[in-house]
Amino acid sequence: MTQRSRNLLLLAPAGAWFLVMLVIPLTVVLIFSFGERGAAGGYVPAFTLDQYANLPARWAAFKNTLILAPAGTLASLLIAYPLAYYLAVRADPRWKTVLLVLVIVPFWTSILIRSYAWIFLLGGRGIPALLAAIGIEDVRLINTPFAVLIGIVYGYLPLMVFPIFVNLDRLDKRLLEASSDLGASPWRTFLQVTLPMSLPGIATGCLLVFILLMGEFLIPAILGGGKVFFVGNALVDLFLQSRNWAFGSAVAATLVILMLVTVTAYMRLIRRLGAQREDVALM
Amino acid sequence: MNKAAYAPPPSKATLGPIAELRNVSKRFGDILAADGLDLSIMSGEFLSFLGPSGCGKTTALRILAGFEAPTTGEVLLDGEIVNDLDPFRRPVNMVFQHYALFPHLTVAQNIGYGLRQRRPRPPRDEIERKVKTALEIVRLEGFEDRRIWEMSGGQQQRVALARAIVNEPKLLLLDEPMAALDRKLRKEMQIELQNIQRRLGMTFILVTHDQEEALSMSDRICIMRDGRIVQTGTPRELYDQPRNRYVAGFVGTSNFFDGVVESVAADQAQVSVKGGIVLAGRAISPVAVGQEVSVSVRPEQIRLERANAADRPGWPVTILNRIFLGEHTEYLVKHESLGEFMVLTPRQAELSDGPFNAGERLMALWEAGGALVLKQD
Amino acid sequence: MTKDNDHISKRKFMEELYRYKRGSVTRRHFLGVTGLGTASAVLAAAVPALRPRRAWAQGDIGDRVVLATWPNYHDPANFEAFTEATGAAVDVNVFGSNEEMLAKLQAGGSGWDVFVPTNYTITTYVGEGLIDPLDAARMANYDASAFDPRFAGPGIVDNTLYAVSKNWGTTGYAINISKNDNVTPTSWKEFWDMTMDSFSGRTMVHDYQLTTIGNALKYFGYSFNSVDPAELADAEKLLLDAKPHLFAINSDYQPSMRSGDAWMTMCWTGDGKQMNRDMPEIVYVLGKEGGELWSDFYAIPKGAPHLDAAYALIDFLLTPEVNAKEALFHGYPVADSRVNALLPAEVLNDPILYPAAELLDALEFGAAATLTDPNRAELLARFKSA
Incomplete structure (x- = not known):
């Protein structure tokens, strides 16, 4: 067996998976997106751009997604970074593993059930009731974009914490001593050494969370009360309710293209930020 | 050439020590890493902490840098107690063992880092000028815009040095700076480091476990063991007048014959060693009759002769091994009572009487002044 | 977060809800919220060898029957009794909307034997050729005259029986x-x-x-x-x-x-x-x-893999005593007068139900x-x- 054929053999499972789970479905979606809806739903072969022309009908869903996905990513980052920093830099090494496990523990339960828990926390008998007890009356949290944001941050926090944690954990602590030795206060050391050194982790975490948020539908459906509508929710309705496969495919294809464009732009930005750095490894 | 830029800062230290440790101890849990350190460091001197790993030399350095606060005792810089002064507020800089250069910054940015932390922040052109000067001093002109990972180990070491000296610290601390360099590069750097120190007149404190490095570079050496300072002195003092067997063993090599003091007259002691043999030697510090001591004889103090001169006592030995070292030849010999010991004979001596061969039976002898009676510790 | 994990957890979730929260989940659309489509609640053991095998008057009908229905719409005890009597375990697939059911049947390969469409979908299923006519002779407990035609009527398309009334x-x-x-x-x-x-x-x-x-x-x-x-x-x-x-x-x-x-x-x-x-x-x-006003039905999709078991299950659930237990469990009215005769007066007089x-x-x-x-x-x- 030649080296080349061995390599091909090694790649075969991944290649087959890639073909069956990604290339073929995407091709089908692309073909469907130029078709038409059947009378009782489904797909009728055709070649028309009508479905793409109809995209503005889902503009609101795209707008919501394009606002809430970056907002959710940013919010996750702002909460995850201090946590990851504490775990990696400050936490007592004896407790580090325990604390890390605590970060993962929620992942043992389905996101569905965890999101349901938030219905009760954010509902009238939860946090608003506590606020009412201290005199802040009639706070409505559940079924708002804010509730969706909370659900997103809660659901995706570990995905943000881990890359940053790994990055900070690997950070040579002697660099922090060196910075201090050279006259930088702890805060300036953070800004000039820790933060720039953890950029790869931040970039990875943001990418992971952002990509998943672009396709999100569960959290807005549960915590947005059906009023906060992502592209993912539009797709679920198009395929399962109105059974408009052609238009659904056009929306899906547009989402994929949008994601590709955004992620490519993002990767280029990160590359430029860490231009000559050897240790910018994104994934 | 750059002397003007790095004239030693005006200091009260011309009148007294620039840094002092007064009965400094540091405890980590159950471990006493530093135990009652007393030391005065003079302005402009090159001082080394020498000892095996775990002896407390790095702890002493970190206490001076401010990374560790002493458990008891006082640390003084320029006459002021600085026990609780944060490292970033101390006029002290360190060259780290593995350099700890910032990988996300260029060479010039690394070197200018300390200057940029100053408040008020110096003007950009002043920083640039100082960085350039520092690069010249470490002979890295033109490397300003390189990335750290593009530099070799030796070059990184120079960058680390430049990053420290550019701040004109009152103390420059070097934590085993040459440990990661290969032997040849290490030799070159030792000489260069010494030159830079002389030229700048800066106070250097070096931590090393390499006695050769310490002996060749330092004005003074501080020998440490188990968290304590055993002896501080010039290399010659330590070599000629070691306080105890440990120092004699650490500075140069020596043959030790353990025994018990039989009699003392002035600084001369008679020591009974193995096989009922009594050796005479000069006691560096006072010893008492009955005390367990070691008689130390440096290998180069011992002569080998084929014929025994009747007026001098000699020890009949057999040559076990011979190593030719060029200027010297090193012999491992064995006396039936004293056991094995080393002899180093100069080439000069070989020309008249040697060379000697393995298995040959000879007389080994030394001058009375060549033997030192040392306390065990 | 993979879809697989979600699926498994969701199934557990459904089971938990059935067990502890009877009555707090809506009849439909519970899963429509999640949009994930089917979530199966397998009420019977999945291992064939462990299933009870009992003789059934009509002979062997196989070891399982797949039912697509709405959440909280059956008394699990009735399914256990069915399995006890026939040796066929009931696999229940729960759906959120008629559209989802239609989408699944249109996509093909559903594997269902019996499903529960709502009145307004039946002509669509017939038109699309997705369901088979029902053979009344194979359902001994089906008595057309016992059903209120107002609710049972939509099950008959072009004088052919395609679906029998479940609840309204x-x-x-x-x-x-x-x-x-x-x-x-x-x-x-x-x-x-x-x-x-x-x-x-x-x-x-x-x-x-x-x-x-x-x-x-x-x-x-x-x-x-x-x-x-x-x-x-x-x-x-x-x-x-x-x-x-x-x-x-x-x-x-x-x-x-x-x-x-x-x-x-x-x-x-x-x-x-x-x-x-x-x-x-x-x-x-x-x-x-x-x-x-709506009415739900039992129907058999075209190409049902366990046709005998499908008829056996519908027939079993149409048994007035069994159907009465169902009604008492889920609280929906029944169009079958034989069942109403078995229900207590306070149910029949309830202004919400009737x-x-x-x-x-x-x-x-x-x-x-x-x-x-x-x-x-x-x-x-x-x-x-x-």
């Missing part, structure tokens, strides 16, 4: 009258006006175009089934005006009603009954302008054209994403 019900709204000075409203007009006024932020509507648009049409007195563009435009304007005042667009309304977060919601009979039973201040209202004739007469069955109308589907999408 109405779509009205539930309101917590303690939030309305204990005044019970009577119309859809009040429903929408209160939503935009005193109940702002407290009303829920279904995530379902048929009922949400239909009940908005009722505000103007239009037909529940209207597909007239001008009438739909009115309904759309009402929905968009009301949207900022809504608590949620969600067919899983019981938890929010029970917790007090929501005060009023569009509601199906059984949910109305369940909430009223536990919290008397929540009452069930049928709008006097009308609204939806509304007054004049209210019932104002209701309309949903039409197949309403369900498949693309304009109505788009209208709901615009409403949700607005």
